[in-house]
Amino acid sequence: MSKLIFVNRNQDLERVIAQYGHSVQALAFSYVKNCYDAEDIAQEVFIAYLQKAPIFENASKEKSWIMTVTVNRCRSFLRNIRRMEAPLPEDLSYLPRLEFDLMNAMLHLDEKYRLPLHLYYYEGYSIGEISKLLRCPAATVGSRLARGREKLKQELGEDHFEE
């Protein structure tokens, strides 16, 4: 019986990773700012899915669960890691210039601005959804989005922004 469950979960796993793998890694990257740690965290998230995930009512709930686990794992990771004297930056030189500038600027933002911006502009979450995911009042999310945009505008200039 346990083997059957594992096989079914395994099939689910492949689908879930195909569907959400990049989102999970991208969100983790927003937290930890390097691909390798982001991949490690993503592995842990999907192992947790394999071992613990309940049956979901719909795809939205499933994604919400996965993203919540991702946020929790990232926070746990950052709590445990020691601050490095001079952390090695991720080498993003392979990105086209505009993308590089923007990503670089994002990574230099404080996490409290960076994460809402990522969830808003990449995942397309509403302020309410971001508020729930980050366990943060909606008004705070709103002001951090605005503040984060302002900081990016100062850093990058108007070219990266549209009204």
Added chain:
Amino acid sequence: MKNNTYRDAVDHLRFSDDLYQNVVKRARGSQRPRRIVGVFVATVLITVLLAGTAVGVNYVVSELLDKQEVTVPVHTLGTQKDTFEDAQVMHFSVTSGLPGVNTHYMELAMGDVATQYLFVRGLLCSWASTYYRIADDYRLEIVEFKTTSGWVDKGDDRYTVDPAYRYYERDDGVISAYHGPLPKNEAGEILINVYCLVRKKPDNIGDPAWPAYLNVETGQIRDAMPQLSPEDFEGRICYTRRFRDGILFTTLVNEGAKSVHNRYYWVDETTLQIVPIELPGKGFEFVYQDTMYYQDETGKLYQMDDHFTFHLISEYETPAMLGAGLLLVMTTDGKLGIYDVDRDMTYVFNDIEVTKNDLMNYGTLRRGDKIVLLKTVTNWELMGTQITQVGVLDPQSNELRLIEFDNDLLVTHCSWLADDRLGMIYQRGQRQYLCIYEFE
């Protein structure tokens, strides 16, 4: 913010394509190392000293990560500075998903081949001239800590001189640790930049080091190798070892993406005279029982005489490598074997087939009756050698137990440590790890 630009940037981030395989592998747990012949008699206990969150790096290592917890105090230096500050103690606990590696180590690992050559028994050395010793309880102790006292200025260069003029060696000949004054010649000079000292420019740490004589009484410095031009000696000094009552060292030069040994030199420790050694082409040298052997790219094997001249002693159709009295050979039917010089015996591994090209990628280590077989590839990004497979041979039973590493895991160095422990430096992404094997 322009939606498309950020979305494109995130979509273009380079994550691994193996997420699903890695998750499945971790979820299913570890597997026993593959056995080639029979069962290895000794029990292998693996202890991970430093580990980040990369739990899935090696299925053998991960087996024990859940069972072992070791706290490792590490001393590190302030980096990116022209002077050394007081060490800062950092503690790591080693279980799955725990803290990463400090920046000092990572920076040393990235492309720093010198560090690999200085990874000696019982001692892990750093390029920035701080040397660590792995104690029995796995604490990393600083063996020597450079201070800012004793700076000697020569024009634009500054020489760091250890106040105690100490240098290091280990008992099988490689320079590692030594307590006592450096040897002086008749003029009262010591030889610097060979004995664990580096020449530094204010804006660069780890600059190429040029041997020089320093008169410790007057502070006068003179060139130890005026006959060479900067082009002849562009590289960093590395691979120093004791050899025939003197010191053998090499220089390492970057040629594009890779580092190559440039030249070999020997220092007469009585006179401190430096003798350049002409090598018979490109290849590898090994010292066995105070005799240097050299194997070139075509497989020819040479032996060096007392006058530092190489003589051809053997020519193989297929390459073979000599290390610690062991000669790697390929049998007529293409099987891999090890010829033991001391015992005049050949161990043939029936399950390992090799080609002429493959054979150049094997090396051996020896400690008493333990023989370790290493399969390597050249990793140009790391400017060094990546170990892909480690096998431990029991010469009594002729059984070989192999351990393979994940493709993501770059094992860059393997060396015997104190008390017959086998140590490996490996790297995953930007993190460097030290893994120690104990044999019961």
